[in-house]
Every structure is written in structure tokens, then in C-alpha cells.
Amino acid sequence: MFLVMVVSFIFVIVVIRNKANAKEETVLIDQQKGIKKTEVGRTSDLNFYRKLYEKKDINALIVGDSIAQGTGSSNVHERWINVLVKDVQKKYKSTIKTDPITGGGTTGVRAWVELNNAKFTKQYDVVFICLGQNDQFNIKPKQFSMFYEGIIIKLKKLNPNIEIIPIIESSFRQYNDYSNVIENLAEHYNLQYADMVQAFNNSGKPYDSLSKDLVHPNSKGYVYYAKTIEKVINDNYLSNKKTDIDYSVFYNNTNKLTxxxxxxxxxxxxxxxxxxxxxxxxxxxxxxxxxxxxxxxxxxxxxxxxxxxxxxxxxxxxxxxxxxxxxxxxxxxxxxxxxxxxxxxxxxxxxxxxxxxxxxxxxxxx
Incomplete structure (x- = not known):
């Protein structure tokens, strides 16, 4: 009888300890889940430049036309976005994954439509907008301003912390009403644009030596695209730029695209x-x-x-x-x-x- 009581007592003690250990393990697991959840939440709140600083993976979106696609380069590796991705990864140790939207022949109208029609499955940290060349022949500057600003507002709604880098295309050759729209919106929304008109003019090289067909840059021209955009990124990185900003509509017509x-x-x-x-x-x-x-x-x-x-x-x-x-x-x-x-x-x-x-x-x- 005594042995039975001893064995029963030991059994009860073991059960109690196992329950206590199980409870401790559950608490630990919950804490770890909390930490992971907090980390995920914190990472999603980081903007593009903070993610570069912490060597996090970057999701990038490219909105634009055939120049945005890198048409005119000798091969896929010499497209401006691929040169840019390679250089950023080397400098900041961050991997950039890119997704294009739209393509050859794109105007601001098409970009706005397809951006609103898209079903995105990820949050983008940075977007490059490369538009204007085709708009010159399809819509008026007033209409271009409406759709370009509509694109900016849509992107900010998708992610308030998204960094937007507009590109003034080299094919403009000189500043015009369409490039003025990009400059005005960049100033209003605190966006630093990549000025490819200036980059080509300051290169010291004839325009046709940097272009395949006097519209699309060639591989040499796209190097200037990549380097100019890299400088924009680096300047903003060094200044610890804030991207979650309060904004209001700049062009009245844009209110039509609510x-x-x-x-x-x-x-x-x-x-x-x-x-x-x-x-x-x-x-x-x-x-x-x-x-x-x-x-x-x-x-x-x-x-x-x-x-x-x-x-x-x-x-x-x-x-x-x-x-x-x-x-x-x-x-x-x-x-x-x-x-x-x-x-x-x-x-x-x-x-x-x-x-x-x-x-x-x-x-x-x-």
C-alpha cells in the first residue's frame, strides 16, 4: 500500500511538472510569435531608404513605356533597370525584385487604367514612373497632368510609405509642357526626379551616340539612366528622406479621377x-x-x-x-x-x- 501511495504521489508530481513545462513552452511560443509578428509589422512600416539601410529585400514597380522597358539596349542585362538593380545590390546589399506594368506605347491614360485594374499581391517600396514620350502625340499637357497625378495618388493609396521616382525621358531632347508637369508634381509631392534631358546634355556626347533610333536610348544611354537614378536614391538615402507625407491635389482636374x-x-x-x-x-x-x-x-x-x-x-x-x-x-x-x-x-x-x-x-x- 505504501509503495502504491509513493508511486501515485510521484505520478501526480510528474503530471504537474509536465503541465507547468507545457504552459511555459506555450508562453514562449506565443512570445516568439509576437516578436515575429512585430518584426513583420515593423518591416512593412519601413520606407525604401530604411530598408536599404537595414539590407532588407525591396519590391519595385516600373510604370511606363518602351523606354521604361529598356527597349534599344543590346541585351536584357544592359537595360537601365537591370543595371540599377545590380549596382544597388552591390552598394547597399539589398535585393531588388522588379515588376513591370504597362509597356511599349504607354501613355499616362493607359498607365492610370492598368494601375487601377491591377490586382497586386505584394506591397511595393519604390516605383519608377517613366512616361511622357508617347503622351506628347496622344493627349494634351492638361490631360497628361491629370493622369500623371492620378497615378501618384493611386500609388500613395496602395502604400503611403512608397517612394516614387519620376523620370524625365531623354527623348524629350529639351524641356517642354510635359516635362514641366513632372517637375511641378515632383515638387508638390516631395519627389526627386531623374532628369535624363540634363544627363544626356551634360554627357558631352552627341545625342545620337546615346540613342538607338533618336527616341530609345542604346546601352550606353541606359547607363546614364541607371547612374542618374542611383544618384537620386543615394542623395535621398543620405538625407534619410521621409516618404509618408501629407498631400493635397495639385491640379484641379485630377479630382475627376477620384x-x-x-x-x-x-x-x-x-x-x-x-x-x-x-x-x-x-x-x-x-x-x-x-x-x-x-x-x-x-x-x-x-x-x-x-x-x-x-x-x-x-x-x-x-x-x-x-x-x-x-x-x-x-x-x-x-x-x-x-x-x-x-x-x-x-x-x-x-x-x-x-x-x-x-x-x-x-x-x-x-
């Missing part, structure tokens, strides 16, 4: 088939959208064996858009930005390449 509406449900469809958009392959097939908003943008596909469509607002012809291209890419064309009241926007096929088609993705309004 909302983003992607309408892929036309009120009338005559002949288009539905397949991730609307595909038409016969002249006179048409789509009609009703809108009460002031901004109207047609979002469509440019592709080989495309065609043309005409745009009418309340039966008044606005413009004809060519969708034929050597490669497939989504595109956005501004139709109106001062509409008032109720309006009907009709898209009507006017020409089709043999065995081709027109693909409309939808109507974007504000």
Missing part, C-alpha cells in the same frame, strides 16, 4: 461575341455604353490582324482607333473628360484585316 469604374457590360451589343472582352469581326458590329460620368476611356486590345473602330458620343463621331499591331498588348484611349449629363458611347467596327478581329475590353469611367 473614382475608377471599369464597365464591361454594354447596354447594347450588336454582333460582338463575349470572350474575356468583346470580339467583333465584321464591319458595322457595335457596342453601346450609357454613362453619366465625365471621363470616358476605351480599353481595348492591340494585336496582329486587328482592325479599326469608330467612336461616337450621342451619334457624334469622335475618332477612329486602329487596333492593328505587330504584337499583342492592352491599350487605353481617352475619348472625353468633360462630359456632363447622360450620354451614349457607341463603338462601331469600321475596318477588319482579312480573318482578323477587333477586341474591346471595356469602358473606363470615373
Amino acid at each position: 473614382d475608377f469604374v471599369f464597365d464591361n457590360s454594354p447596354d447594347l451589343n450588336n454582333g460582338f461575341t463575349i470572350e474575356d472582352g468583346f470580339i467583333g469581326n465584321k464591319v458595322s458590329e457595335n457596342l453601346t455604353f450609357n454613362t453619366t460620368n465625365s471621363v470616358a476611356i476605351i480599353h481595348f486590345l492591340r494585336k496582329p490582324k486587328g482592325g479599326k473602330f469608330k467612336v461616337f458620343i450621342d451619334d457624334n463621331f469622335i475618332k477612329e482607333i486602329n487596333t492593328n499591331s505587330t504584337f499583342q498588348v492592352s491599350y487605353s484611349d481617352l475619348i472625353a473628360y468633360k462630359l456632363r449629363g447622360n450620354h451614349k458611347i457607341r463603338i462601331e467596327i469600321s475596318y477588319i484585316i482579312n480573318k482578323g478581329s477587333v477586341k474591346v475590353l471595356g469602358l473606363v469611367t470615373n
Whole structure:
């Protein structure tokens, strides 16, 4: 009986100790989880420059046109972004992962549309905006200012701590109304821009020696892009720049872009088939959208064996858009930005390449 009591006592002691140890382990695990959670939260609050200082991984977004893509370089390694990533990693010991949005032929309109349409799965620390070359021939400076500022505001909403580095493209050759927009917005939002007009002019080399086709830089020209952007980054790094700022809208027209509406449900469809958009392959097939908003943008596909469509607002012809291209890419064309009241926007096929088609993705309004 005595032995039974001793064994029972020992068993009870062991059980109590095991429970105590288990409780201590649970507390320790919870503390470790708390520490990890705090670390994750702290890291997400760090801005681009603090992450460089702490040698953290960087997520970068590239918003822009074919120059943003590095078109004109001899190979992929000589594109400005890849030169920049390599140099930053060497200097700051931080790895930069880059994601492009938009591409060749991009204007501020398309960039704004696709930025708002994108479903991002990560938080970006820095974004490079490389726009303006194509805008000169597609939209007015007043419209460019509206969409460029709309892009900045959208990026700040995605991450208030994001660093935005605008690029004044070398292809401007000289300062103009479009570069002035970039300078004005940079000053207003405390952004330091990379001035490639100045960089090329101060290089001491003829412009054509730094450009492949007098628009796109060549590999030598893109070295100036990378070095100029590196200097912007380094200057901001040394000054411990703050990126979470209070801001207000600079251009009044930008207030029109507070909302983003992607309408892929036309009120009338005559002949288009539905397949991730609307595909038409016969002249006179048409789509009609009703809108009460002031901004109207047609979002469509440019592709080989495309065609043309005409745009009418309340039966008044606005413009004809060519969708034929050597490669497939989504595109956005501004139709109106001062509409008032109720309006009907009709898209009507006017020409089709043999065995081709027109693909409309939808109507974007504000």
C-alpha cells in the first residue's frame, strides 16, 4: 500500500511538472510569435531608404513605356533597370525584385487604367514612373497632368510609405509642357526626379551616340539612366528622406479621377461575341455604353490582324482607333473628360484585316 501511495504521489508530481513545462513552452511560443509578428509589422512600416539601410529585400514597380522597358539596349542585362538593380545590390546589399506594368506605347491614360485594374499581391517600396514620350502625340499637357497625378495618388493609396521616382525621358531632347508637369508634381509631392534631358546634355556626347533610333536610348544611354537614378536614391538615402507625407491635389482636374469604374457590360451589343472582352469581326458590329460620368476611356486590345473602330458620343463621331499591331498588348484611349449629363458611347467596327478581329475590353469611367 505504501509503495502504491509513493508511486501515485510521484505520478501526480510528474503530471504537474509536465503541465507547468507545457504552459511555459506555450508562453514562449506565443512570445516568439509576437516578436515575429512585430518584426513583420515593423518591416512593412519601413520606407525604401530604411530598408536599404537595414539590407532588407525591396519590391519595385516600373510604370511606363518602351523606354521604361529598356527597349534599344543590346541585351536584357544592359537595360537601365537591370543595371540599377545590380549596382544597388552591390552598394547597399539589398535585393531588388522588379515588376513591370504597362509597356511599349504607354501613355499616362493607359498607365492610370492598368494601375487601377491591377490586382497586386505584394506591397511595393519604390516605383519608377517613366512616361511622357508617347503622351506628347496622344493627349494634351492638361490631360497628361491629370493622369500623371492620378497615378501618384493611386500609388500613395496602395502604400503611403512608397517612394516614387519620376523620370524625365531623354527623348524629350529639351524641356517642354510635359516635362514641366513632372517637375511641378515632383515638387508638390516631395519627389526627386531623374532628369535624363540634363544627363544626356551634360554627357558631352552627341545625342545620337546615346540613342538607338533618336527616341530609345542604346546601352550606353541606359547607363546614364541607371547612374542618374542611383544618384537620386543615394542623395535621398543620405538625407534619410521621409516618404509618408501629407498631400493635397495639385491640379484641379485630377479630382475627376477620384473614382475608377471599369464597365464591361454594354447596354447594347450588336454582333460582338463575349470572350474575356468583346470580339467583333465584321464591319458595322457595335457596342453601346450609357454613362453619366465625365471621363470616358476605351480599353481595348492591340494585336496582329486587328482592325479599326469608330467612336461616337450621342451619334457624334469622335475618332477612329486602329487596333492593328505587330504584337499583342492592352491599350487605353481617352475619348472625353468633360462630359456632363447622360450620354451614349457607341463603338462601331469600321475596318477588319482579312480573318482578323477587333477586341474591346471595356469602358473606363470615373
